Amino acid sequence: MGTRSTVVRLNNWTGCTLTRENRSLSHGIWTSRPPARIYDQQQGSRASGSSGFATGTEGIARFFAENRASPVLNGRIIQVHRDNPYLGSHSYDSTGTDLMFYVPQPAGGSGNQATAEFSAWRRRPLSQGDGKGATGAVRGVGGARVGRYGRSLIKP
Incomplete structure (x- = not known):
């Protein structure tokens, strides 16, 4: 080699x-x-x-x-x-x-x-399993995507 x-x-x-x-x-x-x-x-x-x-x-x-x-x-x-x-x-x-x-x-x-x-x-899409996807985001109350500290990932 x-x-x-x-x-x-x-x-x-x-x-x-x-x-x-x-x-x-x-x-x-x-x-x-x-x-x-x-x-x-x-x-x-x-x-x-x-x-x-x-x-x-x-x-x-x-x-x-x-x-x-x-x-x-x-x-x-x-x-x-x-x-x-x-x-x-x-x-x-x-x-x-x-x-x-x-x-x-x-x-x-x-x-x-x-x-x-x-x-x-x-x-795995966010809609499957435990709600976690490749980004690690989870679904909050009402299905809104929230980050690690519970903040919304969607801007108002």
Whole structure:
């Protein structure tokens, strides 16, 4: 493996099977390719290393959701990107992920041999369950959205 390497893990908490649509590297070589499928409540991982003089490794993995009893999520995209440059800071993001899913910044991911762990969840509309959505807002008296301190999130 080169001077820089990255292992990326993706935890699937979406209620769907994630099927790989695409994977690519802008820099580096695969040392372990992303899995074809990541089943619900399972983890998939991939790894790449630098290749050549003064290079890092950068790439994406793109998955689509399927096998969901509720078809609203089927075909929707989850994409994770990472960049471990030869010089400079690491970067990780989930740009390109459908808004029906929530993929926060990963845990870990620093150093020359980095390991970062993403987790993907299905967003739940405010009208379902306990009233909490991806924003953490809750419904107050009369159904008004209120924030953490009971203040209305709707301007009068």
